[in-house]
Amino acid sequence: MISKIVSLGDKIDITVVDKNKNHKNYISQVLEILDEKSLKVATPIEGGKIIPLTVGEEYSICFYSKNSLYKSKFKVKDRSKEDNQHFTLIELLTSLQKHQRRKFYRLNCVLMFQYKKEEKDATWHEGTINDLSGGGLRITSKEKLKVDDLIVCNLSLCSNNKEINLAVEGKVLTANDLYIEKDRKYEYRVQFENIDIEDQEQIIKFIFEEERRQRKKNKV
Incomplete structure (x- = not known):
């Protein structure tokens, strides 16, 4: 029921x-x-x-x-x-x-990160993470990517007052044009590829810690 x-x-x-x-x-x-x-x-x-x-x-x-x-x-x-x-x-x-809840739970957030295409001599770019889960993320960036592009994401997360840096591979699933205050940007849905189990657990741990922190903040 x-x-x-x-x-x-x-x-x-x-x-x-x-x-x-x-x-x-x-x-x-x-x-x-x-x-x-x-x-x-x-x-x-x-x-x-x-x-x-x-x-x-x-x-x-x-x-x-x-x-x-x-x-x-x-x-x-x-x-x-x-x-x-x-x-x-x-x-x-x-x-x-x-x-299974833990992998798919999405955290709405605004986090800066760096990424580059999974190609030799590719340039690093900055982007914004708008939501994050153990299975992937939704990002915005000024750089154009295509569906099925493979990228490397450098994530900097704070867990238990300690900064954790992760390098995670991802695949672009969707791509959309955005105009934010007359500034053209792109929004992408990225799925993690070949992610290490320990790295995934670190991301999930961060998500639930941040969710608890936000709930406490909203109660104040």
Whole structure:
């Protein structure tokens, strides 16, 4: 039963695929459980802009419950607005499939890092990490990359008040153009490749420590 797995306020991750087959993920949350297949969720917002989901279209969704991550597909039934809050009514099309939470949990963040193409004599570039998980990251940069490009990421993370430097290989899964204050940038979704288990655990440890720190900060 979905009501035993999903709770009000749970974070969700909605995947939108555009006409060029690029994948874009948007963060939202569960507002109401209507029945075992129908939910009321907050309409995604990015950069202060509403991201409307098309009525009748199908999307992928991840639920971040207290203990696990669950994936499913859904169809948009309706969109509306109530008390100045935009929401979307969705109908789940598949049963919830449980996934190992630690690897896939995403941390929204703003972290500077360096990267370069996995080529001889490639130049290092600076970028910004916008979200991070044990499986990959979403970044923005002024440098143009292509889908399937292989890159090396230099990550500098602080765990237990100690700085940890990691060099991790990644593969570009999606690429999108962005314009930020008239400045052209690119957004990429990168999946880690051949990552060492110890390095992955270091990243996951950092994510959960940072998540706890942010929660404590928000309570103050």
